[in-house]
Amino acid sequence: MTHPKIPKGPADGAAEARAGARMVRVPDDRDGQRLDNFLLGQLKGAPKSLIYKLVRSGQVRVNGGRGKPERKLAGGDEVRIPPLRLPEEGEKPTPPKGFLDAMEASIVFEDARLLAINKPSGVASHGGSGISFGAIETLRALRPGQTLELVHRLDRDTSGLLIIAKKRSALKEMQGLMREEGGISKRYLALLAGRMPDGVMTVDAPLHIGLRQGGERHVQVHRDGKASLSHFKVLERRGGQSYCEVRIETGRTHQIRVHAQHIGHPVAGDDKYGDPAVNKRLREQVGLRRLFLHASSLEFALDGGKVPYALTAPLAPELLDVLDRLG
Numbered sequence: 473m474t475h476p477k478i479p480k481g482p483a484d485g486a487a488e489a490r491a492g493a494r495m496v497r498v499p500d501d502r503d504g505q506r507l508d509n510f511l512l513g514q515l516k517g518a519p520k521s522l523i524y525k526l527v528r529s530g531q532v533r534v535n536g537g538r539g540k541p542e543r544k545l546a547g548g549d550e551v552r553i554p555p556l557r558l559p560e561e562g563e564k565p566t567p568p569k570g571f572l573d574a575m576e577a578s579i580v581f582e583d584a585r586l587l588a589i590n591k592p593s594g595v596a597s598h599g600g601s602g603i604s605f606g607a608i609e610t611l612r613a614l615r616p617g618q619t620l621e622l623v624h625r626l627d628r629d630t631s632g633l634l635i636i637a638k639k640r641s642a643l644k645e646m647q648g649l650m651r652e653e654g655g656i657s658k659r660y661l662a663l664l665a666g667r668m669p670d671g672v673m674t675v676d677a678p679l680h681i682g683l684r685q686g687g688e689r690h691v692q693v694h695r696d697g698k699a700s701l702s703h704f705k706v707l708e709r710r711g712g713q714s715y716c717e718v719r720i721e722t723g724r725t726h727q728i729r730v731h732a733q734h735i736g737h738p739v740a741g742d743d744k745y746g747d748p749a750v751n752k753r754l755r756e757q758v759g760l761r762r763l764f765l766h767a768s769s770l771e772f773a774l775d776g777g778k779v780p781y782a783l784t785a786p787l788a789p790e791l792l793d794v795l796d797r798l799g
Contacts, residue, residue, distance in 0.1 A: 494555075498550075508520070511527070526554060567613050580783070591631055591634040594629065598625070619639065620636050624646075627763075633784070656771070657771040667712065668704065675704065676700075678697035680692055680693075693734050701722050702718060703721075711757075730745055733745040741755075767785065
C-alpha cells in the first residue's frame with residue numbers, strides 16, 4: 473500500500489530546487505523500513521542524533537507531511553531530504569592553528585610507543601558533547617597517518633599528564649596496567665580549601681556516578697558506588713589553604729574532587745564540588761580562575777616490568793602565580 477502523494481505546484485518545485493532539497497522515491501525493496509534507518513542509508517556518515525533532529529524539526533517530509541523517526545515507509549513514498557553537506561571520505565574539519573600550536577608545545581615526552589602531553593586546563597581529553605576538538609583529535613590532526621589512541625582521560629578542567637599510545641600493543645599493555653592494582657603510580661598536585669591536618673590522610677570512600685537534569689554527570693560518595701582510594705599529604709600551607717600531593721590507587725571519575733569535598737577540604741576553584749565563598753575569595757585575592765588540580769607524574773613499566781617510565785609535567789604558570797601570591 474502506498475500513501476497518497478501531495479501534488480506540488482511549479483512554484484513549490486522551484487523553491488525546493490533553490491533550497492537544494494531532494495526528493496527520493498522509496499524503492500519497493502525498502503517497503504516497511506523505518507524512516508530513520510532509510511535516512512541513515514541516504515545520508516551516509518551522518519550521526520543518528522542529526523537524523524533525529526532533521527526529522528523532529530520537520531525538515532524531512534514524507535509525501536509532503538511530517539513523519540516520526542520510527543515511521544514505517546512504503547514502496548513508492550516520496551521522502552524530502554534537506555540539503556546537508558557531509559565531509560567526504562577522509563575529509564575532516566581541522567582544529568584552529570592556535571590550538572594545533574598549543575598542543576604541539578604541550579608535548580613533554582615521546583618515544584616509539586608513547587606520547588605524553590601536559591594538557592592545559594579547559595581542554596577536553598576528547599571531543600563530544602558540543603566540543604569539536606579535544607586533545608586527541610588535535611594530536612591526530614598534527615600527526616596525520618599516525619595511530620594515536622588515548623590511554624586514559626583527564627577531566628576537562630584538570631591540567632597535566634595525558635598519555636597517548638602510538639602502537640596498539642602499547643595501548644593494550646597500558647590499559648592492563650591501569651586495571652592492575654599498583655600498576656601505575658599517579659601523583660597529583662592540588663590546592664585544598666582550609667587547613668588540612670599534618671601527615672597522610674587516606675580516604676577510602678566508594679563513588680557513584682549519577683546524572684543531573686540535562687545529563688550532567690555528578691559523582692558522590694555512596695555505599696553502592698565503586699571502591700575508590702586516595703591519599704592526601706600536605707606539602708605546605710599558604711594563605712590559610714593547603715597545597716597537597718595526592719596519590720590515587722583507583723581512577724574513578726572526579727575521584728580527587730569528590731574525596732576532597734568529602735573530607736571538608738574541597739579543591740580550590742572547583743565550580744562543581746567546591747566551596748563558592750572560598751572560590752570567590754581566591755579569584756578576587758590571588759586571581760585563581762580555574763580548578764587547582766594538576767596531574768603531575770606517572771610511573772610505570774612496560775615489557776613486563778623491564779622498561780621503566782617516570783613521566784612528569786610541570787605545574788602550569790597560572791597555578792605557580794597563585795601559590796606565589798598566597799605567600
